[in-house]
Amino acid sequence: MPSPAPLRRPGGRTARIRQQVLDAVLAELGEHGFDGLTMEAVAARAGVHRATVYRRWGDVGGLLADVLVAAGDDDWRPPDTGSLIGDLAALNQEIYDALVAEPSVVAALIAASFRSAQAELAQRRLWEDRYERCEVVVSRAVERGELPPHTDARRLLIAATAPLYHRLVLLHTPPDPDLPGDAARTAVLAASAGAFAVGGT
Amino acid sequence: MPSPAPLRRPGGRTARIRQQVLDAVLAELGEHGFDGLTMEAVAARAGVHRATVYRRWGDVGGLLADVLVAAGDDDWRPPDTGSLIGDLAALNQEIYDALVAEPSVVAALIAASFRSAQAELAQRRLWEDRYERCEVVVSRAVERGELPPHTDARRLLIAATAPLYHRLVLLHTPPDPDLPGDAARTAVLAASAGAFAVGGT
DNA sequence: CCGTTATTGCGACAACTGTTACATTAGGAT
DNA sequence: ATCCTAATGTAACAGTTGTCGCAATAACGG
Structure with missing residues (x-):
């Protein structure tokens, strides 16, 4: 019998909260720059408890890392001007x-x-x-x-x-x-x- | 009568403490990198009280700024190899x-x-x-x-x-x-x- | 629909950070 | 030597940061 799946629950609420938090990070980043990026402020803007942000992302670096991962999921292509x-x-x-x-x-x-x-x-x-x-x-x-x-x-x-x-x-x-x-x-x-x-x- | 000098005291102890603190900054920087650079640790290594460091340099950025100013006071010249x-x-x-x-x-x-x-x-x-x-x-x-x-x-x-x-x-x-x-x-x-x-x- | 449990909310907590008022020390001038 | 006071030492303080145990919620499998 194979290991019965890690039993994660990435659906519904979890995914929604992730989106809220990442949006909050970008918003805070846009308003106060990197220095003003606080776990507290992100949690507050996302409407989520501090502890949740700490548990899932650990620190500010973890938040930014997740933002960067999300940013890579696009279909960007370099310009093609002919020369x-x-x-x-x-x-x-x-x-x-x-x-x-x-x-x-x-x-x-x-x-x-x-x-x-x-x-x-x-x-x-x-x-x-x-x-x-x-x-x-x-x-x-x-x-x-x-x-x-x-x-x-x-x-x-x-x-x-x-x-x-x-x-x-x-x-x-x-x-x-x-x-x-x-x-x-x-x-x-x-x-x-x-x-x-x-x-x- | 001209203004009777700002009454600063950059001599003796003040200069000595500045040197101790800047040395401590470089040492901490070398050991723990930038992330490990704490006002507390710098003060401790310099043998100076926290409050002194806070008063004179304000924050970590102030410390680094002073280090950079001191670093500019040298006689560095670019190489001269002939080509x-x-x-x-x-x-x-x-x-x-x-x-x-x-x-x-x-x-x-x-x-x-x-x-x-x-x-x-x-x-x-x-x-x-x-x-x-x-x-x-x-x-x-x-x-x-x-x-x-x-x-x-x-x-x-x-x-x-x-x-x-x-x-x-x-x-x-x-x-x-x-x-x-x-x-x-x-x-x-x-x-x-x-x-x-x-x-x- | 129901049960299990991953995930989150909540609140209390220690540790750390930076500030302040006051006492002490020592630089500089007379 | 003595005085004045800039600079530092000291300790107590509020505010912030990150962690933890426990209760509540909701996702997923049946």
């Missing part, structure tokens, strides 16, 4: 918009990844997923003949997007509308010069 | 070493900048100072004829260093010894292609 520079510029524009939003939920999630191992792991998985979905941008460019074969897609993508995160998230420089396009153009130039060639080709 | 690629690679190697140290004080300070406006401001000033000192690397390369004049030094430096921070701090990918050199090489290729040209030249 590499266009795709990268559009992708960077999306990132830019998310980062300069006030307050930025994305920035708050990044901040959270420094305070909780759970959130950090969820964050890493989400990012891995996003970059993997983006690799098609590079393969399409290769097919169009814009790039040499054996181009390291990941390194190219990181070169294109890293300056955005670095300036807006770490350096906290004031937003510059040229940033997305400039970074995209720089990466394409480097790629054309063979900066991301892999193997001995 | 742009060499300078950037050496610079990136310094950054790499600081970021992969376990535990990394630099990473902890970055994390702190997300939790405290004070620390964030101090961090921004320190970074501004560092990047400014690095601009000589670019001007030397221009003088040597390695780069066209009117090259945007700041954008070049950020393009060279951003991938390091992005991978190691945000993406948390495992350390790769090739990273510093690869990022430096990519930036130089882009620069040679005129990616950072400024003005109409």
